[in-house]
Amino acid sequence: MEKLEPHLAPVLDGRRRESFSGAARKRHDVLAEERALIQRLELLGLSKEDLERLPKGAAEKVVLAWWVRQRTTVTLRWVGERLGMGHYSRVSQAVSRMRRRPGRRLEKLRRRLAEHLNEKKP
Numbered sequence: 001m002e003k004l005e006p007h008l009a010p011v012l013d014g015r016r017r018e019s020f021s022g023a024a025r026k027r028h029d030v031l032a033e034e035r036a037l038i039q040r041l042e043l044l045g046l047s048k049e050d051l052e053r054l055p056k057g058a059a060e061k062v063v064l065a066w067w068v069r070q071r072t073t074v075t076l077r078w079v080g081e082r083l084g085m086g087h088y089s090r091v092s093q094a095v096s097r098m099r100r101r102p103g104r105r106l107e108k109l110r111r112r113l114a115e116h117l118n119e120k121k122p
Contacts, residue, residue: 033072037082040064043116044109056086057094063109065091066098 041051044060054061061083068079069091076088085091098106 030074030078033068033074033078033082037064037068040067040113043113052084054084056084056090059105059109061085062094062097063106063113065094066110067113069095 038048041047041064044064046054046060051061064083065079065085068074069076076091080086080088080091083091085094098110102110
């Protein structure tokens with residue numbers, strides 16, 4: 001699978017997620033999210049190294065975790081590992097926090113992502 005991954009990106013680009021099912025959909029989401037996560041980090045003015053230095057519950061990580069979970073089937077564990085949030089339950093708590101009462105700082109970061117990506121609040 002690792003040898004095939006570089007060849008999958010050109011095939012997946014432009015394809016709607018709905019055109020896949022089951023394991024293929026999950027694999028599509030993981031590959032798409034790897035690329036999308038890097039783009040979102042840049043929009044927030046962060047690098048992967050910056051992300052590693054931030055605390056597990058940093059506002060940027062909370063917003064990114066929420067954003068990823070809104071649009072894909074990647075697991076809480078995947079999000080927690082990629083964002084350096086620790087245990088997957090922290091990701092679940094972050095997503096719940098964004099849904100319930102994000103507060104000014106989180107809302108500002110969410111809007112920043114949405115504005116740059118021309119997205120609406122889910």
